[in-house]
Amino acid sequence: MTVAPSALVPVPPLAARARSVGGSPVRDILAVTARPEVINFAGGLPAPELFDAEGIAEAFRAVLAETPARALQYATTEGEPALRAALAERTTARGLPTDADDILVTTGSQQALSLLATALLEPGDTVLVESPCYLAALQAFALAGARIVAVPGDADGVDPAALEELVVRERPKLLYTVPTFQNPTGRTMSAGRRAAVAAVAGRCGLWIVEDDPYGELRFEGERVPWIASYEEARDRTVLLGSFSKVMAPGLRLGWLRAPARLRRACAVAKQAADLHTPTVNQLAAARYLADRDLDAHVARVAGAYRERRDAMLTGLADALPAGSVWERPEGGMFLWARLPEPYDTTALLAEVVRHDVAYVPGAPFYAAEPDRSTMRLCFVTQTPEEIGEGLRRLGVGLGAPGPVSPTRSARPVG
Template sequence: MSTSETFSFRVADRLAGVDTSPVRDLLEIVSKEGVISFAGGVPDPDYFEVEDVRAAYAWVFEHQPQRALQYASSEGEPELREQAALRISRDLPTTAEQIQVTTGSQEGLFVVAQALVNPGDTILVERPTYLAAVQAFDLNGAHMVGVPTDEHGVLPDELERLIGEHHPKFVYLIPSFQNPAGICMSMERRRAVADVLLRTGTALVEDDPYGELAYAGDPMPPIASLPGMSAQTILLNSVSKIIAPGVRVGWMRSEGAIQFTLTVAKQAIGLQSPVPDQLAVARYLETADVEAHLQRVRPVYAERARAMYAELERVLPDGAQVTRPDGGMFLWARLGHGIDTTRLLEMAVEEGVAFVPGASFYAHDPDTSTMRLSFVTHAPDVIREGVERLASAIERYQREN
């Protein structure tokens, strides 16, 4: 037997015993042949502005090829930081110096965890919350506590109670069209949450990748924009939903001394985000009609959200609960009836449809009868077929259990 077959690395404690990854499993499901996937938040590629993106990259390599291929600062390219600041300034005055570029907002979450979390520190998160945030915080040794939510987001009284009980390092929230539940905090709820955070002096990490995918009315301003909140908030954004997820560019807005700490953490993780992508995104945001793109996709996704909600309401068991989002990419179902959606998924894939079981979205004590479904990838007729397949899987599950 060769050395390579017998040698065993001594894995870090934080990864010892980890034999699966919900993100990796999700990506595998998305790519399965013949399966209608409601699993990933995968935008419909037919609506990518391919020519605008192509033109942005072409401009970069025509005018700045050497710069695009060279090392650069960890903070990010000045043009991109300026464009990010301009977008955030629609709700919250922001300078380019307050922007830290990241390789997607997912890297931003890991940078925040590296910068703020000591092993054993408590973080408060929504119940449920984004599964990759749970993974990033968990790998950095955080102890996460879920805050109960309703259709308007976290409950302010519960948030205040848990802050008093746990003294968290920060609170992590996705106020607009939350992943996984699809719910959007009302302005009244945002103000109530801000009041709790300000009175208790608690830091906020606000993740806002979906805010611009509002299907009715204007996008909600972030909690960070409310009076007094900007100094104690790290605000994360991404171009994944306004350009394309394959362009791995995002940014964080922060104020004060934490900016330097975030940059140091970013340097240790990836030194810099890819310069060609940064320059191309900056060019795209400067020259393309981003609002026209959003106006093109919003009604398409709104129709698909309505279609999925209607189909699920028709076939799910009596008493099942389904959120009805008016933005974003996801809705959330609670089946009840003792159904374990992790086991249900195996049958669903055999029937030719996939979703994400809800357990991975909980910091603790998961509701195993829940599931997340994305409605943005497929047209209504495909959604209808996929939900029919899901109904067949549920019927089979109930027969066999």
């Protein structure tokens, strides 16, 4: 018997979390600005011309030629032993003693965030984040039904006193932080702040999720120890890493280092999500690490990125309105700027895009009341010359006055 379309009963609705959590404004902006003539400071993409494409291709060729059956087969959920061992060795060399069994390989570090949300969070649990915060982390925690609370901070990172007050009052499950070359601000949390955050976690009972996708992209200054390396936080810190910014994002290779109980829970969640990260990609990455000098490659990439950062810093004073302030990142991919009131970077974006240049408004990166005068600028995907032209267009789009003023200098944004 055929039922008339008008008599069909509607299907059940989507889950509440799917209805309440929106998409990524950054992805939406990238779709709008995909025209080749647009100089795009909006993306968080590494520079493709700097990928070691031949080295990666050779690693894949070697793996497929020598161990094709293994490379194309299912693998263990925890990850390929050779890759886990190599990651443990690199982590240990950077000051955090790590065994291969401490590592779970994930399909990009974004999956690690989703696994942690599944393993740690019940609907209604509180999560503490930086202000502003990495946008996709806000999405992951919101999809888990978490209540997200921003911790006040400044150019040195989250305020430890404010953090402790919030932990005591809100009883959160975790603090999420990108302490080195943060997305979106480019800030680096000082060693003193890291020690204080670790102490708060130890005193008050708190998981710390320490996300470090950009830490190897340092241009200047001294490396700061991971929060996970401080004694008070060792048994309660999850360290996330990724090859996306130092090798290639298309490999979709990330990892988490976590205490055994939490790591096992994440492995169970991963089994339900995708069984395991693609075997051939893992083996190719392990082969690349064995045959090539990744550190030398990263140094070359960081050198190019430093030139591009410097080009952006040089041109900002003429591009932004008088009274604007911005941060000078010591590495990473992003620069954060604040325009004077009453500028609203969300409202201005459409006009700016008409001049074939784009940025990301700062508002979506806030868990609480946003600062609508802020913007994120990615400086790594254009040459210094293109950055100069893009900043010229940005200045026209914003209506910034022409000559540089001595008062428009780079200052930390609090």
